[in-house]
Amino acid sequence: MFSKLYIDMCKKATEIQRSWKPSVGDFVALGDDVSVIIYSFRRGNKVKYKLHLIRDREFEKRELIWLPTQRQLQLIIDSHFPIPLDAQNMISMLYNFAFSNEKYEYCTQFMTLNELWLAFLMDRCYNKRWDADKKEMGRTGGHR
Amino acid sequence: MFSETYIKMCEKAEEIQRLWEPKFGDFVYGVPDANGELGVSIVLDTDYFDYMEEKIIRVAVADIGDEWELSHEWFEKEKLTWLPTQHQLQDLVSKINPKPKFWNTTNYLLGRLWRFVKRHRCRYSSFEELWLAFVMYKLYNKLWNADKHEWVDWRGECLVSFT
Numbered sequence: 001m002f003s004k005l006y007i008d009m010c011k012k013a014t015e016i017q018r019s020w021k022p023s024v025g026d027f028v029a030l031g032d033d034v035s036v037i038i039y040s041f042r043r044g045n046k047v048k049y050k051l052h053l054i055r056d057r058e059f060e061k062r063e064l065i066w067l068p069t070q071r072q073l074q075l076i077i078d079s080h081f082p083i084p085l086d087a088q089n090m091i092s093m094l095y096n097f098a099f100s101n102e103k104y105e106y107c108t109q110f111m112t113l114n115e116l117w118l119a120f121l122m123d124r125c126y127n128k129r130w131d132a133d134k135k136e137m138g139r140t141g142g143h144r
Numbered sequence: 145m146f147s148e149t150y151i152k153m154c155e156k157a158e159e160i161q162r163l164w165e166p167k168f169g170d171f172v173y174g175v176p177d178a179n180g181e182l183g184v185s186i187v188l189d190t191d192y193f194d195y196m197e198e199k200i201i202r203v204a205v206a207d208i209g210d211e212w213e214l215s216h217e218w219f220e221k222e223k224l225t226w227l228p229t230q231h232q233l234q235d236l237v238s239k240i241n242p243k244p245k246f247w248n249t250t251n252y253l254l255g256r257l258w259r260f261v262k263r264h265r266c267r268y269s270s271f272e273e274l275w276l277a278f279v280m281y282k283l284y285n286k287l288w289n290a291d292k293h294e295w296v297d298w299r300g301e302c303l304v305s306f307t
Contacts, residue, residue: 001169002229025145025186027169036169036186052188053167070230071145074271087274088261095258098251108248113234116250 001069002027002034006114011065012137013118015126016076020066021051029065030054037064073117080125094120145184146171146227150272150288150291155225156294157276159284163236164226166190166203172224175217184227191218240283256282 007029010016019027026037028051039050048058068076078085085093097120098107107131110116123130128137146157151173154160164170170187203219228236234253247298258279260266264287268274273288280286286295 025171034169036188038186038188071271087268087271088266090256090271091257091261091274095254098254108251110250111248112231113250113253114231116254 002029002114003112004032006112006118007032007034007065007067008135009115009118009137010067010137012130013122013128014137015128016068017066017119019076020061020068022047022061022064022066027067027069029067029126030063036065039054062077069119070114070117073114073121077117077121077125093124097123146173146272149271150270150276151184151225151227152293153273153276153288153295154227157280160228160236160276160279166220166221166226170203170232171227171229172203172219173227174224197290215243227272228276230271232273233272233279237279237282238283 035051037049127140131138175185287298289296
């Protein structure tokens with residue numbers, strides 16, 4: 001469902017993790033395992049989450065790595081533009097990103113569209129690129 | 145989360161529904177809420193039951209409509225409509241219609257989708273609708289007729305699809 005590379009990229013996409021407002025049905029990583037939030041509740045002043053198949057523990061947001069679906073990534077991208085984008089506008093932007101002379105080589109490392117959408121989001125909205133050697137999101141130097 | 149149009153497109157895409165092998169994390173439509181209204185749920189578990197010499201797949205689903213409530217019930221597969229995610233639609237088209245050698249999978253899919261959008265001048269309100277339309281076209285030569293709310297055989301004419 002989610003590649004190892006995608007999980008690694010999500011871990012290091014701190015802007016995305018910080019912006020996450022968890023809800024039931026969200027996919028999350030615990031290490032390399034993928035689970036889904038099935039229940040959320042408030043205990044004291046903290047919100048806790050129950051995950052599928054992990055009955056004996058409650059989790060807090062900071063323990064979980066959010067794995068956004070493509071739809072969720074597209075909504076984040078859309079929120080960075082002053083006017084709503086339709087699917088055709090967005091596919092055009094992604095196509096131009098993946099097939100541009102400057103980024104073509106960089107994009108060939110991404111083997112799923114989850115990875116490519118996240119790479120596009122981080123580049124377009126936060127000027128960051130995935131560094132496969134260091135396994136982190138590094139600054140692009142401000143160029144798009 | 146999923147548009148009404150997309151749910152309708154999935155209900156009518158019988159070919160896609162037949163391909164569905166329920167598993168954890170799948171999104172489905174057809175589970176009634178407390179008011180009896182159907183909503184979107186997520187598959188948590190699957191199991192097989194023998195019934196009248198037929199194997200019936202039952203699916204445990206959790207309601208994702210309300211952040212603070214959990215329901216966990218068993219449903220027969222046939223009572224539910226599978227709502228494939230974009231990733232699952234991409235997997236479907238990749239498995240059945242694999243990329244040529246030497247192509248990067250992502251670039252190949254993106255390039256084909258882009259050509260599809262340009263060729264058919266498609267206007268879909270969500271990516272799920274667009275990907276499903278692309279899959280139905282590539283695998284079954286069908287396009288969505290937004291007026292009739294049904295999949296129609298594509299006979300070579302350039303249909304403009306607005307949803």
